[in-house]
Amino acid sequence: MSELDRPSPQESLTPDDFEAYRRIAETQQPPAGYDVTRLVAMRLIDPDPYTAGRYIPHDPRAAAQSITTAALHSLSTIVHQLSQVPALERLADDFDPHRLYGGPGSEFLPSAAQMNARVGEVCTAAADEICSIQPSEPADRDPTILRLGVERTRSALLRGVQVQSLYHRSAHDHAQTRSYVAAMMADGAEVRASSTPGPRLVMVDRQHLFIDNHVIEGAEGNSGWHVFDRAAVAWVRSLFDLFWNTAVRWQDIGDNASPLSERQWRILRELAAGYTQEQVGPRIKLSRRAVDKEIAFARDALSFRTTFQLMAWYGRAQGERQAHG
Known part of the structure; x- marks a missing residue:
């Protein structure tokens, strides 16, 4: 029998093995044709040096102890090797800056739950800064999730982490967002608003970047990517500064400030009253072309693509104004 054909001692014992050991323990010979190699390898039996064809049985508990000891030794070696991994990874701080290498890349997070969990995990460990852009229209959020965001x-x-958050200008007219921002600013966060839509993102310590998914087709709507490539994160950090430096401080907007002109407000009031764009012009003494231009300017000021979005924002803004007298 070749070495490749020999049974391995690591393989599970078979019914034939159990029967052979039972017979040897009873001072009988193993069944005819049975290969005792595995029992010998596991130190369960040894050939009888004085009687050919006979075997001496050993206490199986000793064999079990021998396997346990060997396994613990192997496990100890593995644990020691794994303990070196964090120290080896820290050496990357010395290696990367001197190489044309940005880091391990990125990881796709296929669901909103996974995105939120990873963002929370990374933000909890933040040491220097957290930067974020929320470019979309504000919407009421689950109070529990909102409270967790405030606490985070x-x-x-x-801990001394600098927090910079950039919102869309329309967020200032959203009561829940205003309350959330007020709580953040009371604790020292810096908040600004911009009419220019930027990419939604969260960036932590110039090392971690979370962005929307633009790669995997058909993925969940709120899926995204955790990017750790140093070059990519540094580039996005410079992009964030561009948006940040052109935005208005949240506290400078003021309760009565408006991104729209009085003429644009008047047109929206007429549209909300049920008049068409053709009918609005004569009512306020403007041409149809001038009305269309003012509506387009209003959409641009709020970064909306459609008049439907503009009117939805107008409805919320009017509700906020009435609620505050």
């Missing part, structure tokens, strides 16, 4: 931001600020 407050915890970071208390």
Whole structure:
């Protein structure tokens, strides 16, 4: 029998093995044709040096102890080797800056739950800064999730982490967002608003970047990517600064400030009253072309693509104005 054909001692014992050991333990010979190689390898039996064809049985508990000891030794070696991994990874801080290499790349997070969990995990460990852009129209969020966001931001600020958040200008007219921003700013966060839509993102310590998915077709709507490539994150950090430097401080907007002109407000009031764009012009003494231009200017000021979005925003803004007298 070749070495390749020999049974391995690591393989599970078979019914034939059990029967052979039972017979040897009873001072009988193993069944005819049975190969005792595995029992010998596991130190369960040894050939009888004085009687050919006979075998001496050993206590199986000793064999079990021998396997346990060997396994623990192997496990100890593995644990020791794994303990070196964090130290080896820290050496990348010395290696990467001197190489044309940005890091391990990125990881796709296929669901909103996974995105939120990873963002929370990374933000909890933030040491220097958290930067974010929320470019879309504001919408009411689950109060529980909102509270967790406030607590996460407050915890970071208390650790001395700098927090910079950039919102769409329309967020200032959204009561829940205003309340959330007020809580963040009270703890020291910096908040600005811009009419120019930027990419939605969260960036932590110039090392971690979270962005929407633009790669996997058919993926969940709120899926995204965790990017850790140093070059990519540094580039996006410079992009964030461009948006940040052109935005208005949240506290400078003021309760009465408006991104629209009085003429644009008048047109929206007429449209909300049920008049068509053709009918609005004569009512306020403007041409149809002038009305269309003012509506387009209003959409651009709020970064909306359609008049439907503009009118939905107008409805919310009017509701906020009435609620505040």
